[in-house]
Amino acid sequence: MINQIKKLSDTFAKVLESCPEITYIGDGVLRTKVKDVTLEEGIILGNKLKEILKRYRGITGYGRGLAAPQIGEGGAVFVTFVDDDFKVYINPKIVSHSKGLNLFRESCLSCGYLSVDVKRPVSIEIKYVNENGDIKSEKADGFLARLLQHEYDHMEGIINIDKAEPASIEFMSDDPLKAKLRDVK
Numbered sequence: 001m002i003n004q005i006k007k008l009s010d011t012f013a014k015v016l017e018s019c020p021e022i023t024y025i026g027d028g029v030l031r032t033k034v035k036d037v038t039l040e041e042g043i044i045l046g047n048k049l050k051e052i053l054k055r056y057r058g059i060t061g062y063g064r065g066l067a068a069p070q071i072g073e074g075g076a077v078f079v080t081f082v083d084d085d086f087k088v089y090i091n092p093k094i095v096s097h098s099k100g101l102n103l104f105r106e107s108c109l110s111c112g113y114l115s116v117d118v119k120r121p122v123s124i125e126i127k128y129v130n131e132n133g134d135i136k137s138e139k140a141d142g143f144l145a146r147l148l149q150h151e152y153d154h155m156e157g158i159i160n161i162d163k164a165e166p167a168s169i170e171f172m173s174d175d176p177l178k179a180k181l182r183d184v185k
């Protein structure tokens with residue numbers, strides 16, 4: 001445990017040095033609702049988010065999403081990294097979600113090396129604009145639904161720890177990629 005915490009804190013020190021754009025709990029920007037952007041603004045912001053998430057991944061080996069407030073920006077944009085590919089969501093809106101919930105141990109770039117159990121709907125539908133300016137509608141379940149909801153919360157000024165199951169806050173497991181979706185009892 002001590003070794004694991006030491007390893008995580010060494011990695012976090014590298015992140016602080018190499019990704020100075022990232023904002024952390026306590027920064028008001030993470031608590032501010034974003035504003036819709038133009039397509040041009042969305043593309044610029046999306047590229048910036050992709051570049052920073054790529055840099056972060058280069059250090060840590062994980063990190064599957066990054067939202068504008070997490071780099072101090074107030075525009076409605078987030079990016080995901082799924083199946084070795086980045087995807088940009090401009091002016092996203094979750095338009096529906098399932099009644100059923102599941103549980104997942106979430107970590108967040110803005111929470112350092114803390115993780116929490118969060119209950120969220122199993123599936124969602126999200127509308128957004130892509131980098132070509134097309135209005136898209138996407139239905140998601142499984143891990144993708146989880147990731148999109150986490151990133152969308154950043155658009156609303158909400159961080160995963162706000163939705164933590166009581167007493168579930170912990171140091172991240174060594175490999176957050178091993179976290180699995182679990183049924184709600």
Ligand SMILES: [Zn+2]
Nearest residue numbers: 107108109110
């Ligand atoms: Zn986050």
